[in-house]
Amino acid sequence: MENTSQDIRQLNEKIHQASAFVDLLNIELGKVIVGQRYMVERLLIGLLAQGHVLLEGVPGLAKTLSIKSLSSAINAKFSRIQFTPDLLPADVVGTMIYNQQRNEFVVRKGPIFANFILADEINRAPAKVQSALLEAMQEKQITIGDTTFKLEEPFLVLATQNPIEQEGTYTLPEAQVDRFMLKVVIGYPTKEEERHIIRQNLNPDGMSAINPVINPADIVQARKLVREVYMDEKIERYILDIVFATRHPEEYKLQKLKPLISYGGSPRASISLAWAAKSYAFMKRRGYVIPEDVRSICFDVMRHRVGLTYEAEAENVTSENILSEILNAVEVP
Amino acid sequence: MQKRIILQRIFLCVLLGYLCPFRLLAQDHYQVKALADTDKIRIGEQVKLELSAKVDLNQLKAASLRLTFPNLPDSFNHWEVVDRSKLDTVTNAGNNETFFKQTFTLTSFDSGRWDIPALRFDVFSPAGMVDSAFSQPIGIDVNTVTVDTTKAFKPIKSVRTVAWNIWDYWLYMAIGAAVVLLALGLWLYFRKRPVKEKVVPAAPLEPVYDRTLRLLKELDAEKVWQQGNVKEYYTRLTDILRTYFEEQFGIAALEQTTAELLQNIKPVTILNQQRDKLRALLSLADLAKFAKLQPTPQEHEESMHKAVEIVEWTKPAAKPAEAQNA
Numbered sequence: 001m002e003n004t005s006q007d008i009r010q011l012n013e014k015i016h017q018a019s020a021f022v023d024l025l026n027i028e029l030g031k032v033i034v035g036q037r038y039m040v041e042r043l044l045i046g047l048l049a050q051g052h053v054l055l056e057g058v059p060g061l062a063k064t065l066s067i068k069s070l071s072s073a074i075n076a077k078f079s080r081i082q083f084t085p086d087l088l089p090a091d092v093v094g095t096m097i098y099n100q101q102r103n104e105f106v107v108r109k110g111p112i113f114a115n116f117i118l119a120d121e122i123n124r125a126p127a128k129v130q131s132a133l134l135e136a137m138q139e140k141q142i143t144i145g146d147t148t149f150k151l152e153e154p155f156l157v158l159a160t161q162n163p164i165e166q167e168g169t170y171t172l173p174e175a176q177v178d179r180f181m182l183k184v185v186i187g188y189p190t191k192e193e194e195r196h197i198i199r200q201n202l203n204p205d206g207m208s209a210i211n212p213v214i215n216p217a218d219i220v221q222a223r224k225l226v227r228e229v230y231m232d233e234k235i236e237r238y239i240l241d242i243v244f245a246t247r248h249p250e251e252y253k254l255q256k257l258k259p260l261i262s263y264g265g266s267p268r269a270s271i272s273l274a275w276a277a278k279s280y281a282f283m284k285r286r287g288y289v290i291p292e293d294v295r296s297i298c299f300d301v302m303r304h305r306v307g308l309t310y311e312a313e314a315e316n317v318t319s320e321n322i323l324s325e326i327l328n329a330v331e332v333p
Numbered sequence: 334m335q336k337r338i339i340l341q342r343i344f345l346c347v348l349l350g351y352l353c354p355f356r357l358l359a360q361d362h363y364q365v366k367a368l369a370d371t372d373k374i375r376i377g378e379q380v381k382l383e384l385s386a387k388v389d390l391n392q393l394k395a396a397s398l399r400l401t402f403p404n405l406p407d408s409f410n411h412w413e414v415v416d417r418s419k420l421d422t423v424t425n426a427g428n429n430e431t432f433f434k435q436t437f438t439l440t441s442f443d444s445g446r447w448d449i450p451a452l453r454f455d456v457f458s459p460a461g462m463v464d465s466a467f468s469q470p471i472g473i474d475v476n477t478v479t480v481d482t483t484k485a486f487k488p489i490k491s492v493r494t495v496a497w498n499i500w501d502y503w504l505y506m507a508i509g510a511a512v513v514l515l516a517l518g519l520w521l522y523f524r525k526r527p528v529k530e531k532v533v534p535a536a537p538l539e540p541v542y543d544r545t546l547r548l549l550k551e552l553d554a555e556k557v558w559q560q561g562n563v564k565e566y567y568t569r570l571t572d573i574l575r576t577y578f579e580e581q582f583g584i585a586a587l588e589q590t591t592a593e594l595l596q597n598i599k600p601v602t603i604l605n606q607q608r609d610k611l612r613a614l615l616s617l618a619d620l621a622k623f624a625k626l627q628p629t630p631q632e633h634e635e636s637m638h639k640a641v642e643i644v645e646w647t648k649p650a651a652k653p654a655e656a657q658n659a
Binding site: 008009012230232234235286287288289290291292295327328329330331332333 | 585588589591592593619622623625
């Protein structure tokens with residue numbers, strides 16, 4: 001059914017009211033997280049768009065603190081899994097153990113049975129463990145023995161990768177990376193922010209506690225509203241133009257990018273970009289998507305979905321460089 | 334018994350009588366000789382051994398005899414045959430003699446005095462071998478290199494420079510010549526090729542400023558929003574303005590969002606003075622384009638007026654730029 005201008009006006013008002021919790025969440029998280037607004041914003045986008053987030057950054061940038069605080073603010077269950085080379089799939093999803101008293105096997109659920117999962121240093125675990133986690137992310141259900149368990153909503157996986165060390169790691173294959181809606185690259189805080197961080201950590205009263213401001217059910221409700229955010233066909237075409245420009249740059253007068261791209265964004269990239277744009281619009285308390293929403297989230301959705309050739313790597317061209325070129329060439333509606 | 338002895342002697346005499354004339358005949362008709370060109374060499378040096386036979390060919394032919402030269406093995410008695418020539422024949426028509434000659438090149442790597450033994454030349458009749466002749470053995474001293482141990486050691490000689498030979502470098506010279514010829518050919522080709530005339534971009538038929546105003550007037554005259562095409566009206570209105578900014582001020586406005594455009598007009602002072610007006614217009618246009626907003630007729634007209642005002646305001650900047658382009 002086509003939306004009328006009246007519908008969109010009403011939707012806009014509804015979303016304006018329903019998205020008020022975003023400000024509350026930001027205020028609450030701001031109590032303990034200094035700076036890193038970009039990362040927190042992306043976590044919320046992933047949460048609202050039912051996507052998972054791959055975080056890349058050096059250790060000590062408050063990745064764990066952020067997701068733990070978000071979990072506390074939403075009053076949700078949080079699990080942290082430290083990925084190591086000797087980790088087994090059963091250590092993540094759970095296993096059947098024998099109960100001697102009852103003389104039967106019982107299910108012991110793994111740490112993945114939570115609302116927020118921090119998969120720390122995901123590239124340290126072998127492929128079979130990564131695969132078990134990524135399958136759970138995709139299917140949102142776990143099978144242990146003969147029993148299938150649905151994972152609780154909301155379910156958000158935040159995986160981290162350390163970009164410095166490469167030795168003894170199992171790099172995620174392209175097909176697996178594609179399952180993450182966003183890949184966020186985080187950097188160091190500013191000098192002023194870091195001064196606040198020091199003061200906050202050395203405070204004799206300790207760090208402020210995070211109070212729950214919403215419930216998981218509110219997030220599930222918000223997700224339904226995000227789905228309703230209006231996206232005009234002009235925006236759809238804009239998203240398609242961006243994704244297609246990564247596949248066929250020559251059709252967008254970007255012949256010079258052709259030898260630098262080994263593969264472009266998949267249809268999942270288009271879906272993710274649309275979802276994330278809607279989510280971003282929701283967070284900006286709008287009931288419709290504008291080109292700014294697409295551009296704001298484009299790098300995080302696309303950077304891990306554009307494959308680089310050896311030539312690009314030799315010339316130190318990054319996927320961000322390619323995306324910048326594309327965004328500067330594709331006409332905004 | 335006496336009779337038997339007499340018979341044996343008679344038989345022997347008959348046999349000798351039969352053979353001796355033949356042998357004498359044969360030896361009269363040829364002479365063989367071996368001759369070395371030196372009687373001493375140093376280890377590894379070579380010596381020429383010449384075997385020759387002087388033959389009365391008519392006599393040999395009359396007796397149906399055939400003379401064969403000795404066949405030297407490759408190695409014998411500390412000697413090694415390095416080379417052997419073909420049999421050479423010289424006929425002296427005056428006394429009907431023929432000389433046969435074959436030369437062997439020998440060497441030895443053992444010091445001492447080594448003999449080249451007497452070599453056998455065989456004479457064959459059709460019935461088989463009938464006689465042999467032997468050359469004289471030749472003794473040759475093979476000496477080691479004498480070293481004067483009283484003198485000091487001499488340094489190792491440096492690498493000897495071989496005299497420069499042009500044929501050692503023929504390949505390089507051929508490649509060089511080919512490159513020079515190719516370069517010359519290319520130079521001649523490009524020199525003779527007709528030079529394309531430089532395309533001088535035609536001066537714009539209509540200045541950007543005038544064209545923008547004309548397009549805005551046309552849009553207004555088409556009464557697009559009056560026909561209910563609000564989205565199209567705002568799309569065209571903003572596209573005209575963005576194209577104007579791009580062509581007039583070099584701002585890539587068509588590839589920028591509203592927020593980016595408002596940010597990027599800041600350096601263009603004359604345009605930045607109209608920032609609020611532009612923001613209001615673009616924001617309303619975004620709502621109409623992406624949120625199905627239906628602005629009031631008054632807002633439609635105001636939007637058109639704002640667009641015209643922005644273009645008019647930037648006219649002083651536009652005119653000199655156009656003059657410069659022309």
